[in-house]
Amino acid sequence: MTDEKRATETRALRLGVAGPVGTGKSSVIATLCRHLRDEFALGVITNDIYTDEDARFLRSEGVLPEERIRAVETGACPHTAIRDDVTMNLMAVEDMERDFAPLDIVLVESGGDNLTATFSPALVDAQLFVLDVAGGGDVARKGGPGVGRADLLIINKTDLGEYVDVDVAQMIADAENARDGAPVLPLSRKRPETVGKLCDWVRQLHESYKSGAHTPVDPGPMAPHVHASDEGHAHVHQHGHRHSHK
Ligand SMILES: Nc1nc2c(ncn2[C@@H]2O[C@H](COP(=O)(O)OP(=O)(O)OP(=O)(O)O)[C@@H](O)[C@H]2O)c(=O)[nH]1
Ligand SMILES: [Mg+2]
Secondary structure, three states: OOHHHHHHHHOOEEEEEEOOOOOOHHHHHHHHHHHHOOOOOEEEEEEEOOOOHHHHHHHHOOOOOHHHEEEEEOOOOHHHHHHOOOHHHHHHHHHHHHHOOOOOEEEEEOOOOOOOOOOOOOOOOEEEEEEEHHHOOHHHHHOOHHHHHOOEEEEEOHHHHHHOOOOHHHHHHHHHHOOOOOOEEEOOOOOHHHHHHHHHHHHHHHHHHHOOOOOOOOOOOOOOEEEEOOOOOEEEEEOOOEEEEO
């Protein structure tokens, strides 16, 4: 038996959920928990900046027993914790797996605030990237590592297209063009058939992971970005390279 095969027999599939603020990452996780919790033993890790709001939302929805939803409070740059220094998240995932062994799937939500945030393959085996129709039809066309190369791209809130003047079919076609044939899933919690497809995708991924057929893919590094630190200094992140204050 190969080491790879042995590893997948003993640990859960780790599935990252990334995407900009408010696109529906927590909602996707809630949906997956509700529909898959009778088939799979699940755990959830959330990444927030200073709060545990995502974890509290998921607990309040009652999608899993409270202790199976844990928050990693990442400090100023949540996407660093899913890409450059995955230690806090790895420890949270490993603790969760140990406490509730055997788990089948651990879902990890990124703290959303950056269109280009992607998970490191050192942390997750596969990742979803969530865009929403309300964020504008252009976002899918503009691309980026998550949009281009995540294992699955979700175009969420398709029910809102007519209210925000977005041509949903065009947005999906643009997303497909940006992905060289990798899957794109239109999703709305109001359209059960789309929720069914999301659940089927995760079932298939889990099967492929358990059989050793799944190969984790790195979508690529994030774009360098700038945001204010709590001391009021600009904090420049050249992900994969170095951090500097200026
Ligand atoms: N109309 C509609 N609204 C949705 C759908 N999915 C999620 N929402 C709403 O979108 C808003 C943001 O959803 P969240 O799941 O909190 O988004 P998020 O990406 O986790 O947000 P952050 O963690 O703050 O980045 C909430 O008000 C949800 O109710 C959907 O399919 N249709
Ligand atoms: Mg959230």
